[in-house]
Amino acid sequence: MNNASRASKNEFVFVVKSEQLTLNVPATFEIDDRFVVIVKCEDGVFCVDDVCTHDGGTLGDGEYIDHCLVCPRHGAKFDVRTGDAVTMPATEPTGSHEVKIDGDDVLVRLAS
Ligand code: FES
Structure with a gap:
């Protein structure tokens, strides 16, 4: 678990250096008291809430597959690109957050 510095609403906040993320391995962070999972994959870097909408499971403790x-x-x-639930028993999406890459810095803007 890692903590990102606090940010004002609607601002991007630095979370981690890209080089600290392992390809296709989820990493969990806390941003402003909200737990999120960041995944670096072949299509980019994505960020979703660390919460399964079925019954509150911690997605960061699960595997990343396809x-x-x-x-x-x-x-x-849950599709990390959108937060959408793609298989049962979850039917509702989890939160998805905008990611910006600035050099080697991974920044996240929390959705409301
Ligand atoms: S809590 Fe995630 S599938 Fe049930």
Whole structure:
């Protein structure tokens, strides 16, 4: 677990250096008391809430497979690019946050 510096609403905040992320391995961070998962994959860097909408599982503890985080509790999959739930038992998306890459810095703007 890592903590990002606090940010005002609607601002990008530095979270981590890209080189500190391992390709296709989810990493969990806390930004302004909100837990998020960041995944660096072949399509870019993506950030979603660390919460499964089925029953609160921590997505950052699950596997990353084919653009999806797999909830470790009951196996629901969430597309990291959109936050969409793509398999049951989850039906609602988890939060998705905008990511900006500035040099080697990974910045995130939390969705409301
Ligand atoms: S809590 Fe995630 S699938 Fe049930």
